[in-house]
Amino acid sequence: MIGAGCKIGPFCLVGGDVTLGQGVELKSHVVIGGDTQVGDETVIFQFASIGAVPQDLKFKGEATSLVIGKRNRIREYVTMNLGTEGGGGVTRIGDDGMFMACCHVAHDVQIGNRVILVNSVAVAGHCEIADDVIIGGLSGIHQFVRIGKGAIIGALSMVTADVLPHALVQGPRAELDGLNLVGLKRKGVDRADINALRAAFQMLKQGEGSFKDRASRLSDDFDSDYVRAMVAFVMADSDRGFLTPN
Incomplete structure (x- = not known):
C-alpha cells in the first residue's frame, strides 16, 4: 500500500507487503521488502536496504515485520532487518530519527524517538535504544544491550553492557565516563x-x-x-x- 503524496524515485523496488505512509519519499535505488511499514514523511536515501531477512542463522522464513515511525531520515546504504520469531517478531523504529550513511539495525532491535545513529554505527540483534540517544560514528552495540534515555555514546566505541539513562560513554571498549550534561x-x-x-x-x-x-x-x-x-x-x-x- 502506497499512501497519498509519496515520491518514489528511479530504480526503487517496493515489495508487495510494504506499506508506505503519507508523504514518504524514496530518493532512488531504494529496496524495501518484507512486511515493512514506513511512517508518514519519512525520507529514505539512495541504496538503502530496508526490510530484508535477518542476518540470523536461526531464521527459517517465519512471518515477521519491520515498523518504522514518522519523519525519519534514513541515509545512504543504511540496512534495517525484519524481526525473528525468537525475538518477538518485530524490529521497531520510533519517530523523528536520523540514521546516517551505512548504519545497520539488526533483527528485533527496538529504537525510540529522536535517536541519532551517526555514520557506520552497527546495532546488533535484540538491542533496546530509548528516546533521545545519540551514538557516535563507527560504534558497535553488542546484542541484547539496553541504552537508556538521553545517553550519548562517543565515536569508535564498542558497547558491551547496558548504558544508564543520560550517561556519557566512550572508549574503544566503552566505559561509563559521566553524564550527558550537555544534552x-x-x-x-x-x-x-x-x-x-x-x-x-x-x-x-x-x-x-x-x-x-x-x-x-x-x-x-x-x-x-x-x-x-x-x-x-x-x-x-x-x-x-x-x-x-x-
Whole structure:
C-alpha cells in the first residue's frame, strides 16, 4: 500500500507487503521488502536496504515485520532487518530519527524517538535504544544491550553492557565516563534534576553493596523523576549487565 503524496524515485523496488505512509519519499535505488511499514514523511536515501531477512542463522522464513515511525531520515546504504520469531517478531523504529550513511539495525532491535545513529554505527540483534540517544560514528552495540534515555555514546566505541539513562560513554571498549550534561541542558532539564542526577551518579560510584544495591537506595534519597527513571532502568532485567562508573 502506497499512501497519498509519496515520491518514489528511479530504480526503487517496493515489495508487495510494504506499506508506505503519507508523504514518504524514496530518493532512488531504494529496496524495501518484507512486511515493512514506513511512517508518514519519512525520507529514505539512495541504496538503502530496508526490510530484508535477518542476518540470523536461526531464521527459517517465519512471518515477521519491520515498523518504522514518522519523519525519519534514513541515509545512504543504511540496512534495517525484519524481526525473528525468537525475538518477538518485530524490529521497531520510533519517530523523528536520523540514521546516517551505512548504519545497520539488526533483527528485533527496538529504537525510540529522536535517536541519532551517526555514520557506520552497527546495532546488533535484540538491542533496546530509548528516546533521545545519540551514538557516535563507527560504534558497535553488542546484542541484547539496553541504552537508556538521553545517553550519548562517543565515536569508535564498542558497547558491551547496558548504558544508564543520560550517561556519557566512550572508549574503544566503552566505559561509563559521566553524564550527558550537555544534552540535559540543551533539553532544558531543570537544574535541580541535573544536580540530583549528578549526586546520584556519584553515589553509584562508591558505597557498600553491589551496583544494584546502591541503585535501589537512590529512590529514597532523591525526589527526582530523572533519578527514579535511572533506578527503574537499573532494576529492570538485563541480559548484559551494566557499564558502571569507574
